[in-house]
Every structure is written in structure tokens, then in C-alpha cells.
Amino acid sequence: xxxxxxxxxxxxxxxxxxxxxxxxxxxxxxxxxxxxxxxxxxxxxxxxxxxxxxxxxxxxxxxxxxxxxxxxxxxxxxxxxxxxxxxxxxxxxxxxxxxxxxxxxxxxxxxxxxxxxxxxxxxxxxxxxxxxxxxxxxxxxxxxxxxxxxxxxxxxxxxxxxxxxxxxxxxxxxxxxxxxxxxxxxxxxxxxxxxxxxxxxxxxxxxxxxxxxxxxxxxxxxxxxxxxxxxxxxxxxxxxxxxxxxxxxxxxxxxxxxxxxx
Amino acid sequence: xxxxxxxxxxxxxxxxxxxxxxxxxxxxxxxxxxxxxxxxxxxxxxxxxxxxxxxxxxxxxxxxxxxxxxxxxxxxxxxxxxxxxxxxxxxxxxxxxxxxxxxxxx
Amino acid sequence: xxxxxxxxxxxxxxxxxxxxxxxxxxxxxxxxxxxxxxxxxxxxxxxxxxxxxxxxxxxxxxxxxxxxxxxxxxxxxxxxxxxxxxxxxxxxxxxxxxxxxxxxxxxxxxxxxxxxxxxxxxxxxxxxxxxxxxxxxxxxxxxxxxxxxxxxxxxxxxxxxxxxxxxxx
Numbered sequence: 001x002x003x004x005x006x007x008x009x010x011x012x013x014x015x016x017x018x019x020x021x022x023x024x025x026x027x028x029x030x031x032x033x034x035x036x037x038x039x040x041x042x043x044x045x046x047x048x049x050x051x052x053x054x055x056x057x058x059x060x061x062x063x064x065x066x067x068x069x070x071x072x073x074x075x076x077x078x079x080x081x082x083x084x085x086x087x088x089x090x091x092x093x094x095x096x097x098x099x100x101x102x103x104x105x106x107x108x109x110x111x112x113x114x115x116x117x118x119x120x121x122x123x124x125x126x127x128x129x130x131x132x133x134x135x136x137x138x139x140x141x142x143x144x145x146x147x148x149x150x151x152x153x154x155x156x157x158x159x160x161x162x163x164x165x166x167x168x169x170x171x172x173x174x175x176x177x178x179x180x181x182x183x184x185x186x187x188x189x190x191x192x193x194x195x196x197x198x199x200x201x202x203x204x205x206x207x208x209x210x211x212x213x214x215x216x217x218x219x220x221x222x223x224x225x226x227x228x229x230x231x232x233x234x235x236x237x238x239x240x241x242x243x244x245x246x247x248x249x250x251x252x253x254x255x256x257x258x259x260x261x262x
Numbered sequence: 263x264x265x266x267x268x269x270x271x272x273x274x275x276x277x278x279x280x281x282x283x284x285x286x287x288x289x290x291x292x293x294x295x296x297x298x299x300x301x302x303x304x305x306x307x308x309x310x311x312x313x314x315x316x317x318x319x320x321x322x323x324x325x326x327x328x329x330x331x332x333x334x335x336x337x338x339x340x341x342x343x344x345x346x347x348x349x350x351x352x353x354x355x356x357x358x359x360x361x362x363x364x365x366x367x368x
Numbered sequence: 369x370x371x372x373x374x375x376x377x378x379x380x381x382x383x384x385x386x387x388x389x390x391x392x393x394x395x396x397x398x399x400x401x402x403x404x405x406x407x408x409x410x411x412x413x414x415x416x417x418x419x420x421x422x423x424x425x426x427x428x429x430x431x432x433x434x435x436x437x438x439x440x441x442x443x444x445x446x447x448x449x450x451x452x453x454x455x456x457x458x459x460x461x462x463x464x465x466x467x468x469x470x471x472x473x474x475x476x477x478x479x480x481x482x483x484x485x486x487x488x489x490x491x492x493x494x495x496x497x498x499x500x501x502x503x504x505x506x507x508x509x510x511x512x513x514x515x516x517x518x519x520x521x522x523x524x525x526x527x528x529x530x531x532x533x534x535x536x537x
Binding site for chain 1: 331
């Protein structure tokens with residue numbers, strides 16, 4: 001082997017080692033597991049049956065709100081969207097989605113508020129309010145069982161990359177990146193709880209810890225508080241970018257809303 | 263707004279034992295939690311749940327703070343005759359919720 | 369008791385002996401409202417359990433059997449532990465379960481839930497979700513129409529306790 005070929009081989013070996021390192025931490029698509037699989041049999045049963053799933057209390061509230069006329073325009077969601085069972089099928093599975101008016105992806109909660117202010121001429125619902133949680137849960141429930149399907153094109157790619165970067169960035173006083181727990185150490189225990197892979201398949205969900213329904217952003221903010229990092233406000237670009245990445249990372253996995261989690 | 267959800271079969275055979283599952287929206291505040299400033303959050307719970315079947319009480323549950331939030335109460339009753347099942351939750355601070363369901367028994 | 373800021377040394381990262389003693393004294397003076405510091409807690413709760421049991425059964429003997437109490441041995445979260453209890457009984461007018469009581473030994477209060485039944489129930493059973501403050505034994509007492517009492521108990525390991533967490537406000 002000539003010196004030039006040798007150097008080239010060495011360069012190739014170095015490059016592929018670097019590439020392998022960059023992707024080694026990612027969970028292979030076939031090995032992805034929902035947090036559902038890590039729960040006890042009893043908690044799974046709680047999620048499986050509508051009769052015993054406390055999240056359904058919010059879904060039913062959402063159905064009421066869907067049909068209630070609101071705002072200066074005196075319109076209900078149903079007036080434009082009809083029966084949610086048909087019109088909202090598949091919607092939550094592709095959110096966050098790019099919104100031209102905002103020139104960036106928006107979360108389902110933000111999309112609902114864009115409709116409230118733009119179409120219903122009503123005040124936006126506060127993040128984590130009972131009403132916004134109920135409507136989001138009702139809409140997302142219509143995608144239950146459908147595979148997550150996030151569309152990434154030239155417009156949304158930069159935001160996906162921002163979310164990916166955030167997922168891999170060490171932050172906070174504990175200097176931890178999401179990937180370190182959720183890519184590298186999922187399945188192992190942290191303070192008595194099993195670390196999940198962190199796929200947002202069931203949001204908004206009923207968390208036993210919260211004794212109530214909460215959004216993905218609430219959960220993300222909890223995590224960031226846990227690693228003693230700066231916590232962005234609800235609706236902040238960083239949180240929506242991260243949600244976009246997490247949903248893209250969970251592509252193909254089934255929506256479980258309203259899920260139950262410890 | 264949905265304050266309670268009741269699930270039971272719409273019809274049954276006479277003498278059949280049917281399962282009834284109920285969920286009530288309620289935080290079941292224990293009275294033991296404190297705010298970060300150290301103040302006690304006062305107790306606010308559902309105290310009693312009753313189910314009456316065509317006016318006859320067939321189930322009565324006394325709840326204490328150790329019952330989880332949004333309590334599930336699942337029990338059975340014998341389908342004796344067609345009619346109305348009434349479910350009532352009563353608790354602190356004037357909380358009272360009633361749900362009605364019909365059953366056809368052949 | 370608040371610590372004067374001047375005592376916290378900025379030059380040396382090591383806590384001085386004096387700072388350590390003051391910090392230790394401050395933590396011991398923490399409000400007695402933090403019940404977990406109470407050294408008699410276990411004893412007083414056990415006594416409360418006995419009192420609650422006495423209130424239900426009086427002087428009657430409680431026999432083990434006929435009752436089946438089911439709880440997951442290791443739970444996801446102490447805030448919401450699925451519980452189901454069933455009692456062997458023909459549920460006839462002559463022979464039925466009048467009530468089922470659930471008690472705990474380590475929760476702040478011993479009573480959890482009581483259900484009153486009649487032959488109209490068809491089966492003596494209840495399923496619900498309860499809060500458990502600590503790893504402990506949960507007891508179910510069934511009160512029969514003939515005046516007898518039967519019981520079962522189940523051990524549960526709780527890693528994240530329910531009743532004693534900090535408030536959220």
C-alpha cells in the first residue's frame with residue numbers, strides 16, 4: 001500500500017469513527033419504546049380503559065368546549081371544523097407544524113390559540129389552563145392509535161436542527177444533556193424511577209405525580225428545573241423547537257393521548 | 263363541564279351482576295400539603311359517594327384524604343329491573359355532583 | 369432562624385467549624401410542622417391504626433381469610449395506587465358482607481375508604497386508587513351480616529410518597 005493510500009484509509013477510518021460517535025447514542029428506530037412499556041401492569045390498565053382513565057375527564061371537557069360558541073365572532077370550533085372525530089383525525093400526529101403566519105413551527109396549543117384569536121376573535125387560553133388542556137387533549141385524542149408523522153421540509157428543517165441541538169446540549173448546574181439520560185441511559189433507574197426514552201406519544205397526559213393532566217411543555221420545564229437549568233416560559237421558541245425534534249424522533253410511534261404516566 | 267364519568271352497560275339480563283365504574287373530577291386535597299411558604303393547604307375532599315337504583319341505595323362509599331385525586335370507584339350491582347341509576351358525590355365546600363344513567367333489564 | 373450572610377465565607381470554599389455548627393442548629397430548629405422529624409411518628413400512627421380498627425370491630429376477633437386485597441407490590445407512584453378488594457360471600461339476605469374497610473399503618477390518617485353493601489351488590493368487591501405515604505402494610509376488614517369480621521393485608525413498597533410532598537404554590 002502506498003503512503004497516499006494509507007493516509008486516505010486512515011482519513012476514512014477517522015471520519016467514520018467520528019460519524020459513528022455522532023450517531024452511536026441515538027436509539028435505533030426498531031428499539032424505540034414508549035414510556036407505556038416501562039409502567040406497571042396496573043398503570044397501563046389505567047390508561048387502556050376510558051372508564052378508568054382520569055384523562056378522559058379533560059377530554060370530555062374538551063368536547064364541550066369544542067361545541068361552545070366563543071369570542072366576538074360567536075363561533076365554536078365545531079362551526080368551522082364540524083365533527084372533531086373526522087376533522088381532527090391525524091392532526092395531533094403531525095404537530096408541531098409549520099405556520100406561515102408565524103414563519104415557524106407552532107405547537108398544537110399555539111395552533112388552538114391562533115384559531116381563538118384569529119377566527120373566534122376570543123382571548124387566547126392561558127398555557128396550562130384547564131380549558132387549553134381540555135381542548136388540546138380532545139383534539140389529540142382524535143389521533144389516538146395513529147403513527148406520529150412530522151413533515152420536515154426546507155422551512156422547518158432549521159427548527160428541527162435547533163431542537164436536536166438543544167436535546168444534545170449540556171445545560172444547567174448539573175450540566176446534563178437530555179440525550180445523556182434518554183438516549184444513553186434509558187431503562188436504568190434514577191432515584192427509584194425508570195428512565196424512559198422520552199417520546200411524547202401521549203400528551204397532554206395524566207401524570208400520577210401531578211395528580212392531574214399536563215402538557216409536554218410542563219414536563220420539559222420540570223426536567224429543566226431538575227437539572228437546575230434556566231427554564232424558558234411556556235410557548236418559548238426553544239420549547240417548541242425541542243418538541244418538534246422529540247416528535248420527529250418519535251416518528252412512526254403511535255399517539256396514546258390521553259396517556260397515564262407515573 | 264364533565265364533573266364525573268359513569269360507565270355501565272345500557273342493558274342487562276334480570277339477575278345479572280353488572281360492573282359500574284365511576285370517575286369524579288376532584289383534586290382530593292388532603293389537608294397535609296404545604297405551600298412553599300409553609301402554609302397548610304386546607305382539606306377539600308369528596309366525603310361520600312352513593313348509588314341508588316330506582317330510589318334504593320345499593321352502594322355507599324365513605325372517602326378519606328387517602329383516596330387519590332379524581333377518584334375511581336368501581337363496584338357491582340344486580341340488574342334487578344329497568345330504570346334509573348343515580349350517582350351522587352358529596353364533599354367539602356358544598357361540593358355536590360349527580361349523574362344519572364338508565365338501564366334496560368330484560 | 370436565618371443565617372447572617374456575613375458568616376458565609378467567600379474566601380474559602382470549605383465550611384468553617386463555626387458555620388457548620390450554626391447551619392446544623394438552624395436545621396434542627398426547623399418548624400415542628402415538618403412531621404417527618406417527629407421521632408414518635410411511627411408509634412403514634414400505629415396507635416391511630418389500632419384505634420381505627422377498634423372503632424370498626426369493637427372487641428370482636430378479626431379472622432384472616434375470605435377477603436382478598438390486591439395491591440401492586442412495587443408501585444409507580446404513591447399518589448395513585450390501584451387497589452382492589454373482594455370478599456367471598458353468597459351475598460344473600462342471610463349471609464352477606466355489610467361493609468369493607470381499608471386501613472393503613474403509616475399514612476397520616478389510618479382510614480382510607482369504607483364501602484357499605486347489601487345483597488343488591490351481587491358481589492362484595494371494590495376497586496379504587498389510593499394514596500400511600502410510605503412502604504407499608506395495607507389492611508382490609510370485611511364486616512359480615514352475622515357480626516363476624518374477616519381481614520386480609522398486603523405489603524406495598526412505595527418509593528415516591530404521596531401525602532408528605534411539598535406544596536406547589
